[in-house]
Amino acid sequence: MATLYTQAESNTRKTWLYLTAFLLFIIGLGWLFSYIFDSPAVLIIAVVLSILMSFSSYWYSDKIVLAMNRAKPIEKKDNPELYRIVENLSITAGLPLPKIYITEEVQPNAFATGRDKKHAVVAVTRGLLEKLDKTELEGVIAHELAHIGNKDILLGTIVVVLVGVVAILSDFFLRISFWGGGRRNRSSGGSALLILGIVAAILAPIAAVLIQLAISRKREFLADASGALLTRYPEGLAKALEKISADPHSLRVANNSTAHLYTISPFRGKQAKNWLTRLFMTHPPTEERIKVLKGMRI
Secondary structure, three states, X not given: OOEHXXXXXXXXXXXXXXXXXXHHHHHHHHHHHHHHHOOOHHHHHHHHHHHHHHHHHHHHHHHHHHHHOOOEEOOOOOOHHHHHHHHHHHHHHOOOOOEEXXXXXXXXXXXXXXXXXXXXXXXXXXXXXXXXXXXXXXHHHHHHHHHHXXXXXXXXXXXXXXXXXXXXHHHHHHHHHHHOOOHHHOOOOHHHHHHHHHHXXXXXXXXXXXXXXXXXXXXXXXXXXXXXXXHOOXXXXXXXXXXXXXXXXXXXXXOOOOHHHEOOOOOOOXXXXXXXXXXXXXXXXXXXHHHHHHHOEO
């Protein structure tokens, strides 16, 4: 039977396997485009542009996310019980105390953001505080602290940069192909190679997003396992997930750009029904997460 430790180790290995495949995918795509245009500068330019575009979002992502979700900071006097839970679990996890925010939303949910553990934020909705008991709330907070401790924010930024590289490479290739140029004008097999490049440029961004979402789902499983290790009570998070997923209220501030940050997808009525739609999910199916948690032993 899987333990919390083996589950965490398994998901960590799978995450880095996906990331390695992502890097190899980008290298192969860059080589193909560079070969067709007979210029290695294509890949270099795309990488530099993507990093520059992502750099500012990395440093200011927490402020942007908090503003988008209308989260307001609180102090210990505003909610002593919540503050103590976050404080105690942070000590257990060996993390600095993150800033605590609340959003005035009825749907129970939570998210963590910030560029590193010294600049981390944990935000919870008003509904989470009102509808969960203490052990369930501890499970959710531990899950979010696990995201911070596991450096999921940094990993997410790296993946976003890589997705940006693929998008810019593909867009650049399609634009240049439209105006002409490259090896296709100099070799008999150039036309076939160009068609291959165009197909790759169209499909590559979709493949990149699928890999990004696969990594995101694995990090959710890892955060579940790591969070359960903090509380030593997997049942608490499992019950919390059941309550959150069963809540019918919509999250008014929910949008596609921040949905992956929440403990559970904030969208209602859009759960995956088949294997194809599951590929585009930001979170694993809640039933699977609950099943894994209830089957774990410390």
